[in-house]
Amino acid sequence: MKGWWGKILHVDLTSKKVREVNLDAKLYMEYIGGRGLAARLLWDLVPQGADPLSPYNALVFANGPLSGLPLPSSGKIQVACKSPLTNGYGDGNLGSMASYHLKRSGYDAVVVTGASKNPVYIYVENNKVEILPAEDLWGKDTFEAEDAIVKKHGRNVGTLLIGPAGENLVRYATIVSQKGRSGGRPGVGAVMGSKKLKALVIKGTMEPPVANPEELRKLSEEAYKSITQSDNYDFWIRQGTMSTIVWSNQNSVLPTMNFREGVWELYETISGDLMEKLKVDRKGCPYCNMQCGNVVNDEIGEKSELDYENVAMLGSNILLPDLKKVAEINKLADMMGVDTITLGSSIGFAMEASEKGLLRERIEWGDYRAVRELVVDTSYRKGLGAFLAEGVMRMSRGLGKEAAEFAMHVKGLEISAYNCHTAPGMALAYGTSSIGAHHKDAWIISYEVKTDRFSYSSEKVERLVFLQNIRGGMFESLTTCRLPWVEVGLNLDYYPKLLTAVTGVSWSFDDIHVVAQRIYSLIRAFWIREHSGWDRTMDYPPARWFKHPLTKGPFAGAKLDPVKYDEMLSQYYKLRGWDENGVPLKSTLERLNLSFTIPVLENFVELK
Ligand code: PTT
Ligand code: SF4
Known part of the structure; x- marks a missing residue:
């Protein structure tokens, strides 16, 4: 099967040992890559209860099957770990040449465990891997460090690095690339710092594995053209987000x-x-x-x-x-x-x-x-x-x-x-996002303000699950930028077609939704495993939106209704196949091939 190398690189910074791990094709079909792959690796590699800033945490840098290939906005890489901010699953998505180079290095992901005593950086050039001293980089900000790396390894590399915040274990330190792309909001940079890892530098020169290059070229050409022909394109180029x-x-x-x-x-x-x-x-x-x-x-x-x-x-x-x-x-x-x-x-x-x-x-x-x-x-x-x-x-x-x-x-x-005083759907999106309150999993607010914004309707909840599956499931796992679809209306149908062209396996939206359901339930299982006394209050937005009404603007006096929020949440759980406390049902875990989580979860909650 094409689209993936079938191999990840595992670097242990305590023992300084490096090994290649072959992954089964079935795993890629079940998790696609990027976030899906990272969630599975973290479930397997991070011991329950591990301190996120200890050597026991694992740090995952993962591409998806579409990352770094010549197709629209593909230069993205997923970074993930157990979060020092939330103690739950945490990830981020960065635009970086590291995605391009990883795609050409022979690996789908780099996993780092353990911790070095002294500052180091990892240099990967195809299958040559070195752990190099970084005393001279430690203490530098991300711009200076990037310059120093370019001076040493040239411009033709991808770098992912941390600055002083990561070194000093600030719980929301990020990973930075190319002087201004920054990702990993839940403290992925602090985990890098706790391992004394200043940077990951990758240079890949191999031909990426693509099943049908001609079809990929054709689809990409069409998609690039459709983006520039969009009515919103000129305005986007002027203002972006x-x-x-x-x-x-x-x-x-x-x-x-x-x-x-x-x-x-x-x-x-x-x-x-x-x-x-x-x-x-x-x-x-x-x-x-x-x-x-x-x-x-x-x-x-x-x-x-x-x-x-x-x-x-x-x-x-x-x-x-x-x-x-x-x-x-x-x-x-x-x-x-x-x-x-x-x-x-x-x-x-x-x-x-x-x-x-x-x-x-x-x-x-x-x-x-x-x-x-x-x-x-x-x-x-x-x-x-x-x-x-x-x-x-x-x-x-x-x-x-x-x-x-x-x-x-x-x-x-x-x-x-x-x-979200006036946006119950978006409040629910924050409440149920996979990493804590981030909009990336479901930006339902743009739809909500155009429709019946104050309603707590079941239609909104259904739309939220759909959006999470597409954004948090598909885009985060393919791993490409979702903005061509969100902002300039690139037809979503391109994505299963691109995935089919790259992997040589036929993918439909139904397949993608099943993978997304699996990813959401696995990440939920990870959270429950790492938080004793789990219940539905974990999915509540901040009290301010329920208790302190707006005092200004056209909606002065507005606030969220807690009873109606709870009703929406219950409906959300039903659609995900979770119980009233947001715990996946046994039957859901079995259906999604997540049975391996059952004996673990039974130590922490009663599974229904
Ligand atoms: C993302 C979050 C965002 S979301 C922004 S602005 W946005 C902030 N950017 C930061 C920054 O910059 N510097 C900094 N020190 N901290 C920052 N924190 C904030 O981080 C980003 C773009 C943007 S800009 C968005 S919406 C889209 N996000 C995507 C996503 O999440 N997934 C995906 N498949 N495609 C996306 N495309 C867009 O990417 P996090 P980036 Mg980002 C300077 O990282 O952890 O996901 O948090 O990575 O390469 O900068 O791209 O109005
Ligand atoms: Fe990066 Fe913006 Fe392009 Fe997305 S739209 S790939 S965030 S430059």
Whole structure:
């Protein structure tokens, strides 16, 4: 079977042993690759209860069958581990030449276990693997470290590396590539740091395994053309994800003042229209003709790459009304290798706690100088930064019941940039996402605000499951960028066709939905295995959305209804084949070929 090499590289940093592991074709058919493969490897390799920052955790860098091939927006790689932020399953998706090179290296994934005593980096050149000293790289920010690696190995490599935040085990440190692509929100960079692994550098020169290259060429050509012919293409090229600032404000979902409000009177100070005036360049991921990285000159004249989430969380959420200043803080976060969403949420939480007198330290809303300092202090765990480095869930513990109500996270992962006082479907998407509160699994909010936004209908729940299966199941496992479909309407039908051309096995959407159901149930089993006393409250969004109504905008007074949320959640569980506590039924696990999880789960919950 083509599409996969059938081999993963396993590097143990304690023993410094490297081995190739052959995987059965059946495993690829059941999990596809990327997230699916990572979830299965983590289930098998991470011992139950392992401290995520200990050598027992495993770090997975995985391609999918479509990653790194000449087809639209394919230059993505999945990074995954047990998360130090949530103690559950955690992953992220990065645009990087590492995806291109891994595809040509002879491996589908690199798995790292153990921990080195001294800083190292791993260099993979096809099947030659070296663990090299990285004392000279340790302490460097992600931009300097990337430059040093290019100097040593040349430009024709893919690098995935960490900055000071990863080295200092900040619980939401990310992995960075190409000076501005950043992924692994649930602290995948901290796990890399705990292994003293500064970087993974890959160079692959082999022909990737493709079953039907001619069909792949034909489909890709059509798909690239369809993207550029889309009505939205020109606007996308101008603004990328940044157009969402205006859209969110118009729809009362712009995170404002630690998600207290959904509108901000100063939204134009951070808008996509303003960004267009400051824009000096575009950047993006390999094989993409949508290049959505908006490069602007920041407050100190440096180049910074802006996306919606970064700007909303470091702008409206902390009341900083100045795009150039936001851009400067964003660039600092990329250099430090720390997630901007959790950073913006942690800073917003600290500002609110300070305002309410719950913190000794004073930190005012929108205080640019204080924020700039905090980004660095957080990355080095200094002063108040050491508190912020723990993330919102841990910060709120010890500050009392009041603070727990405005701690904006689900399962420990901070909410990405959509306020859900008026969006029950999106609140459910956050509640049930595979990694905690991230929008990537289901951005149902765009559909929700166009339809009956206040309803808790079963139709919404059905749509949510569909979206999760496509986005969190298919795209994360193929592993390619979903934005050609989401933003410029590339027909979804291309994906099973591309998968068929690459693997030589006929794939339908029905097959893909079954794989996605399997991935969701396996990841759920992982969470349950790692969290004693599991129940449905784990799938609840933050109390703020139920208890503190909006005070501004057209929907002032609105908040979520907890009883109706619970009804939606029960319906969600039914569609997934899970019980009333969100635990997969035995029959579901058997049907999805996940029976191997049953004896393990029976130690922690009663399986129905
Ligand atoms: C992603 C999350 C997002 S989602 C954004 S902006 W977005 C933030 N970006 C950060 C950043 O930048 N620097 C930083 N230090 N921290 C950041 N944290 C935030 O991380 C990203 C794009 C975007 S931009 C989105 S929506 C899409 N996400 C995809 C996805 O999840 N899956 C997929 N198959 N395709 C996707 N395409 C789009 O990719 P995480 P990237 Mg990302 C600078 O990593 O952990 O998934 O969190 O990786 O290469 O930068 O691409 O408005
Ligand atoms: Fe990367 Fe943007 Fe292209 Fe997606 S659309 S592959 S995030 S440049």
